[in-house]
Amino acid sequence: MALTVHDVDRFESSRPRLEAIAYRLLGSASEAEDAVQETFLRWQAADVGRIQVPEAWLTKVLTNLCLTQLTSARARRETYVGQWLPEPLLAGDPMLGPADTAEQRESLSYAVLTLLERLSPNERAVYxxxxxxxxxxxxxxxxxxxxxxxxxxxxxxxxxxLAAGRARAEIDGAAARRVVEEFLVAATSGRTEPLVRLLTEDAFAIGDGGGKVPARAKAFEGALAVAKFMRGLFKPGTAQRKLVGGSPEVHVTTANGGPAVLVVVDGRVIGVLCMEITADGIAALRSQVNPDKLERATRRWAATDHPEPRLRPF
Structure with missing residues (x-):
């Protein structure tokens, strides 16, 4: 049965909410878009005149599509090259969904999205x-x-x-941004000690390159190991420029509601470093450098105004 304009409008009014649910469930913007599109096809095929509560019907269809996707995703991620991390979303992206309460903000944070991978599909959906x-x-x-x-x-x-894997309570946004600024100064100083002072003793760093960009699959653990890695990562040199394909611009920004460092080359986002910052220091650094998971971030970056880069390391 062909949909009326009203039927299409009813679905489109629900699309932002459906995309936000699907993103949190799947940890991937592209997969979320696909799940919502499949939901639309189910809506198109249904006798919508007999659906009493469209929002409930659409949510049920979408959630069950995502549960099926999560089950197959687990099998795919067993063969994924390196560490799998979620796709980060930059500030203002409508797919982030509601962030009015502490629970909503926590559920979209990069740290919690990563931890959600530990849950069963049903646990993830209920949460x-x-x-x-x-x-x-x-x-x-x-x-x-x-x-x-x-x-x-x-x-x-x-x-x-989730509580078992969470770091200590995070600090407010303004304080976190100051820590990020200090981190960049320390990372480009060429010295390890300033970085160590910013990190918790049990800090770790891990990255997702998807087999397309070099990334450490096994986490660097401990303040000293993480500091040495970050010092090398920001060290100027021809090798680094060749690796990233040009001269990068580094910005302090927000991803998934938390502090992040964004690396851009010729308008293309090539890396997002999401930081988990507590009152004791930086507890975790998770780097997304898989180009397949940065396409939406690049589009978002291109479509918004942003300040001059915090630094151009090399």
Missing amino acids: VLREAFDYAHREIAEILDLTEAASQQILHRARKH
Whole structure:
């Protein structure tokens, strides 16, 4: 049955919310877009006149498509080259979705998106729907074909798994930005000691190159190891320019609601370094350099105004 203009408008009004749900569930903007498009095709094929609550119907279809995708994604990630990390989204990207409450902000953070990979598909779905979108357990139970009690138990397990992997409480945005600025000064100083002072003792650094860009699959662990790695990464030289394909510009920015360093070459985002900063120092540095996961960031960067780069290291 062909959709009316009104039917299409009803779906399009739900698209931003659906994309935000799918992104949190899948950790990939491109896969989220595909899941939402498939949901539209299901909407197009349905007898929409008989659907009493379109929002609930669309959420159920989308969530179950994402659950199927998550199950197959686990198998694919076993053969993924190197470490798999989520696709970062820059500030203002509508796919980030709501960030009004502490729970919503935490659910979109790069650290939590990474930790969500530890959860089962059902745990991930319950956590995202409840914490990020404030669905009642009754609604989640209907979406996932569970009982309300089961939904509550799954949420409890999910929170417990995530708490075990979280760093200490993070600091506010202004303080975090100052730490990032200090980090860049220290990283380009050519010395290890200033970096060590900014890191927690158990800090770690890891990257995702997807087999297309060199990236350390095994994490650097401990302040000294991370500091040496970062010092080498920002060291000027012909080799670095050749590796990145030109002279990079480094910006201090926000990705997934948290502090980040953005590296741009000729208008193309080639790296996003997401930092987990606590009152004790920088606890984690996660680098996304897989070009397939930076296309949306590049489009977003090109479409927005931004200040002059913080530095041009080489």
